[in-house]
Amino acid sequence: MQSATVRKFADAVPMAMVLFGPDQRALVANSAATALFANEVEGRLGSAFLRHPTFLDGLEVCIGTGTASTSRVSMVTKGVESCLAVHFRPFPTESGQGALVSFEDLTALEHTTAMRRDFVANVSHELRTPLTALVGFIDTLRGAARDDAPARERFLGIMEREAGRMIRLVNDLLSLSRVEAEERSRPSEKVEIIGLLRGAIATLHDQAETAGVRLDLEAPAGPVFLRADGDQLVQVFHNLIENAVKYGGSGKNVRVSLTRIEREPALQGPALRIEVADKGEGIDPIHLPRLTERFYRVDTHRSREKGGTGLGLAIVKHIVNRHRGRFRVESEVGKGSRFIVLLPVGDLT
Ligand SMILES: Nc1ncnc2c1ncn2[C@@H]1O[C@H](COP(=O)(O)OP(=O)(O)O)[C@@H](O)[C@H]1O
Ligand SMILES: [Mg+2]
Structure with a gap:
């Protein structure tokens, strides 16, 4: 295959890829890589555009021993932090053992995971408050308020309200998930x-x-x-x-x-x-x-x-x-x- 075709092929891949030679210098970088590092990559040392110990170790090991590996690296470009999975694969070059390194952007995925975590924490917190109240009143009804009819009535009223709150919460959560599921239709x-x-x-x-x-x-x-x-x-x-x-x-x-x-x-x-x-x-x-x-x-x-x-x-x-x-x-x-x-x-x- 012509090298011009190979370059077009690499540029058409949406994932950032850089081919390193035995001296850890970038021989080829596709356009996604140039965009990711917001800088010229070809001809420069790996340490010049991504100064991250995990990345540099992975690169050295891959070139030195020919072993493939994947690492997680975070970097900051123009004030925005992104999280990357970096895949190191041994790759023979004309001047010796090199490494083909591809960068998978995990930022959006991490963001979604964090949102899901927050959501679960919020829901749990919202449910725990009325549940704690209910458990507390059950205790009181068994003990101190056992023979106190007016107090019992009052506590049952509060328990009804707290149970109602949980039902409303669960109903709203169900509505929300139904609406989200249908949003595209x-x-x-x-x-x-x-x-x-x-x-x-x-x-x-x-x-x-x-x-x-x-x-x-x-x-x-x-x-x-x-x-x-x-x-x-x-x-x-x-x-x-x-x-x-x-x-x-x-x-x-x-x-x-x-x-x-x-x-x-x-x-x-x-x-x-x-x-x-x-x-x-x-x-x-x-x-x-x-x-x-x-x-x-x-x-x-x-x-x-x-x-x-x-x-x-x-x-x-x-x-x-x-x-x-x-x-x-x-x-x-x-x-x-x-x-x-x-x-x-x-x-x-
Ligand atoms: N008409 C309004 N006037 C003032 N604040 C409002 C009004 N509508 C909503 N809000 C505020 O927005 C928040 C979110 O509303 P909503 O999502 O309906 O939750 P909820 O009514 O269950 O608290 C409310 O808690 C309230 O602080
Ligand atoms: Mg409301």
Whole structure:
């Protein structure tokens, strides 16, 4: 094979590869390697572009003894740390025993693993709190409160609340995993959105009344259809309206509004804009970018007190993504918050 073909072949491989000669100098580097090290590689010593003892040992052993091995190396390029699996393979060159070294980028994989670890830790922590309370009260009911009827009633009430919290958490976790699993498939039902919003408001009527909050709906007359997953959209607006009731402040109103937009720039086409606005305490801008992360709450204690799981907005974001829509939050401390859902209205035939 011509050497030009060999070079094109190496450049077409997405993994960074460098061929070292017996003197540990790079004879050939493919373009992925030049990109990885953000520098010229060919003609230079290995120690000149990756000063890492594990890497240098692996290279020396491979060239010296002809043994293959794999090592893990972390490096920092332009302030970004990446984690690499480095594979050393003996490779004969014209001037003697060399080594073909390939670099597998594990950064994304490590990131996913870390996220999964955090998630499991969060879930365990969220479940442990109510479980600890339950176990504690069972003890008290067997002992001190055994013959104290009013205390027993009170403790059973708390136990019911804690058990309810665990059920909500498990239900939210199941919703989240279901929505994530379906995220790539586009919803196909024909859904009438004004009726759906009315339904979501009606289910929350009692909760709003207890909290002293009035719920208003502003929408155009007549039915408005779109392709969607009706059950999932109910979840979206239930979550948003419930949050507005919980955090919107007693004695104030929550406004749900629907408007049609001829051309929404973010969606490059016609859209529906549904807004849930409250006049509550508002949210400090530093929290806004993280609000849709799982278990992220502005005030963990308050959210727990109000029976929240911290998963509502994460579920909302995933459902809106599945509908190829956009989700935005605007808020001003002391004035209130607006949660905006933009949904594309495509072809309905
Ligand atoms: N309308 C709102 N006004 C003020 N803060 C809000 C509002 N909606 C949500 N938040 C904040 O965002 C957090 C995350 O909301 P969510 O994911 O629904 O979790 P939860 O309601 O279970 O706590 C809440 O804990 C709260 O701090
Ligand atoms: Mg919520």
